[in-house]
Each structure stands twice: as structure tokens, then as C-alpha cells.
Amino acid sequence: MNKCFKPTRTVLIAVGSFNPPTNMHLRIFELAKDFLQKNDHEVLGGIISPVHDQYGKKGLVTAEHRCSMLKLAVETSNWVNISEWETQQEGWTRTAESLKFYKKALNDINSEFDWAKKIQAKMLDKEFPLNINLKLLCGADLIESFAVPGLWKDEDIEDIVSNYGLVVISRSGSNPQQFIYESDLLTRLQRNISIVPEWITNEISSTKIRRALSRGESVRYLTSDSVIDYIQTNRLYIQ
Amino acid sequence: MNNCFKPTRTVLIAVGSFNPPTNMHLRIFELAKDFLQKTDQEVLGGIISPVHDQYGKKGLVSAEHRCSMLKLAVETPNWVNISDWETQQEGWTRTAESLKFYKAKKIQAKMLDKEFPLNINLKLLCGADLIESFAVPGLWKDEDIEDIVSNYGLVVISRSGSNPQQFIYESDLLTRLQRNISIVPEWITNEISSTKIRRALSRGESVRYLTSDSVINYIQTNRLYIQ
Numbered sequence: 001m002n003k004c005f006k007p008t009r010t011v012l013i014a015v016g017s018f019n020p021p022t023n024m025h026l027r028i029f030e031l032a033k034d035f036l037q038k039n040d041h042e043v044l045g046g047i048i049s050p051v052h053d054q055y056g057k058k059g060l061v062t063a064e065h066r067c068s069m070l071k072l073a074v075e076t077s078n079w080v081n082i083s084e085w086e087t088q089q090e091g092w093t094r095t096a097e098s099l100k101f102y103k104k105a106l107n108d109i110n111s112e113f114d115w116a117k118k119i120q121a122k123m124l125d126k127e128f129p130l131n132i133n134l135k136l137l138c139g140a141d142l143i144e145s146f147a148v149p150g151l152w153k154d155e156d157i158e159d160i161v162s163n164y165g166l167v168v169i170s171r172s173g174s175n176p177q178q179f180i181y182e183s184d185l186l187t188r189l190q191r192n193i194s195i196v197p198e199w200i201t202n203e204i205s206s207t208k209i210r211r212a213l214s215r216g217e218s219v220r221y222l223t224s225d226s227v228i229d230y231i232q233t234n235r236l237y238i239q
Numbered sequence: 240m241n242n243c244f245k246p247t248r249t250v251l252i253a254v255g256s257f258n259p260p261t262n263m264h265l266r267i268f269e270l271a272k273d274f275l276q277k278t279d280q281e282v283l284g285g286i287i288s289p290v291h292d293q294y295g296k297k298g299l300v301s302a303e304h305r306c307s308m309l310k311l312a313v314e315t316p317n318w319v320n321i322s323d324w325e326t327q328q329e330g331w332t333r334t335a336e337s338l339k340f341y342k343a344k345k346i347q348a349k350m351l352d353k354e355f356p357l358n359i360n361l362k363l364l365c366g367a368d369l370i371e372s373f374a375v376p377g378l379w380k381d382e383d384i385e386d387i388v389s390n391y392g393l394v395v396i397s398r399s400g401s402n403p404q405q406f407i408y409e410s411d412l413l414t415r416l417q418r419n420i421s422i423v424p425e426w427i428t429n430e431i432s433s434t435k436i437r438r439a440l441s442r443g444e445s446v447r448y449l450t451s452d453s454v455i456n457y458i459q460t461n462r463l464y465i466q
Contacts, residue, residue, distance in 0.1 A: 200429075218270070218273055
């Protein structure tokens, strides 16, 4: 019997505020893709899903601005897409719910969503079922936030890790392996957690960019020029 | 007597291989400018002066390529300019000689009032690694270090983990001239380096968002750094 080995079809998704988007947000997609493709995954595409305004973080600019900036940030990317789905719901959506929605849409050949169509278009053979896996791309801070009391429902953590999987970008100074070790749940599900080392570390964060902007300091080369122009034109983050 | 305070007119210059140029190379100009403008220095502009091919580092691509990539890197409306002067000399030029040449050139375009003498200060922009290389036996002439620091000045970008202040403390020469050395802390640290970019490229890995898309396209079109 001839058994052809087929790589696992995977889509990466990142959630968050993106307030504003930074080069780091885009860089982690690149790192994750390189890593997974060396580990028998076919990475079909990426999705950035910004959070609903109702998430309520201090200083969060409107979804309209955040989506506009994100679209500018991925303009030159041929595989990462923006989805406004979360921002268009009634209120804030739990990550587990978002993942359920996205996985279903990606595997629906009749999906009307742009990002789903673009990603499906990348498949070389469109056999049914599409068998597209969705993995949550994140930093060590997200996995460590699982320990914050009340922040996550235990059943959501189990759902996210077992039914989807995590791709965790790990920079020196963070230790996601230790965090997994200290959690019985994550240890049990560790085969679904990929740790991707970030050797060319950078500490760009939206918080630092907002701080610099409020101080009138340059943020060039920390995010794309088009995002910076947008911020200046719309007078965002000035105070 | 009316004594108008005028900020010191300063131009920043960075030298090196730029093999290839990275976002870090451009970022340090931004950090230095923000810092100096808060300390009463009017930053007129910046110069990137790539080294001559004869510098001989392993894997150094031709000056033509490096200058092309640098021009792409600073393409978007910018205050930093590329000078191919070093690359066009007979051979490698000592940093002190380069500084002497550039200072004499007098970058005039950006000055609001063109009084004479032009009084433009030229400062060498660098990382802590350059200042620490002063201690490497035989790498620098002592008189060049003295010349560079006293007649021009250094702007040193310091990231966590490096300690240029300690290095200055341990050097009598640099301690004596410390008023000419500005240490600019880099709070949003990044460890992008040309070496790491070359390594990633030789391994077929992505370097997007570590340098500009136009530089990446150039590298791919010209098949640089593949092995």
C-alpha cells in the first residue's frame, strides 16, 4: 500500500489589541511559519483578529483605527490577513469562541470571508474535507496568563490547547517550558504546544510605542512607515 | 547684552560594513536624534558611510551592493544620507581620516541660518561594541582614539547588557574626555544584527520586519547571502 505523507495544513491566528500594531506582531508570524514548515506543517496563511472595543483596556483606540492600521501593516505581506470579525460582534468574544468560529469558517468551502477565501486558495489540492488546522500564535505572556485567577475558564484552556494548539514564541528571559512543567493540564497536552525560540530578540511592544509617541519620540523602524503616518494623521496616542 | 542661546549644530555619522543594512542601523539614528535634541543640539542630518571592500571581512558583499541596499533602506523621506566616499578611496580608510573628510565637507543644506563659520559638529554614532573595541590591542591607534573623542565626540547607543559607562570608567583616556561621550539608553532593545540576518538567509529563514522590504527584495533578486 502506498501511503503518501502529507504535511498538516495549518493556519496561524493571533488575537489581541494591536494598539498599535508593531513589527514584532508581524515578525512572530514569520518565525512561527519557518518553524512549523520545518516540522511537517504546510502553513497556508495567517490571521490577525483584533479585539472588540468593549475589551475596555485603557487607551484602546477604536476598532476602526486599529483595523485600518493593521491593514496598512500587512499590506506588503502575501500570507497574513486581517479579520474584523471580533470587532463586529455584539461585545467581547472569548478566545475559545473565536477559535471555534475561525476554524469552522476556514474549513467551509463556501465561506464568504475574504481571509478564508484567500487561505483556501493557497491549497494545492482541494480535497474534502479541507482538514485545516488552526493554531493560536502567541508570546509566553499569554501562556503565563493562564495562571492568573479568573482570567481564563479552565474548560477554555483545555479546549484551546487540545482542539487547536499553541505556537508560543519564546524570547530569552521567558521560560514557557517551565510554566508548562508547573501545570498538570499543559503538561498533559504538551504535544499540542510548540515553543519557537526567538533568537533575534526584540522588545518592541505596543505599550512602549504608545509611551514613545506620548513623549514625542520617534518610533520609526519599530512599526511600518504607513502605520506611523496613519497615527500622525489621525493624531492617535498623543497623550 | 542680549545673549541668544543657540543649540549646537550636529551631524551624526555611522561607519561599518552594513552587510546588509538592518532596521537597527536606522533605529539608532532615531534614538540619537531624539536624545540630542533634548540636550540642546540641533541635529541637521545623518550620514551612513559604508566601509571599503578592502576591509576584508569574510562574507562582505561588494560596495556596489551594500550602497544599493543602503539607498533602499533610507529611501522613504529621511534625514539620513548615504555616502559612498569610503568605498571609492584607494583602500580602507581609518575612521579618524573619514571623520576629518566629512567634517570638512560641511553639510549645509539643512541649516536655517548660514552664518560663518558654519560650526557644524560631527559626532560618531555607534554601539557599545565600538567603544569596547578600543581595548582590542592593535585595532586602534591611541592618537586616533584621542582625535575621534576630543575633536568630534561619540554618541553611544547602549542596550541592557552592555555597560559603556563601566568601560569609560576603566579607561583613563575616555574618562578624561567623557564630556564628549553621550550614552543613549535603548529601552526598546532589539538584537537585530547583520550577522544574524546573514545566518537566517543562509538557512532559508525569513528576515521580514528585521530590515526593509526593499532591502529584502534586493537581496533576493541579487541572490546575496545564500551560502
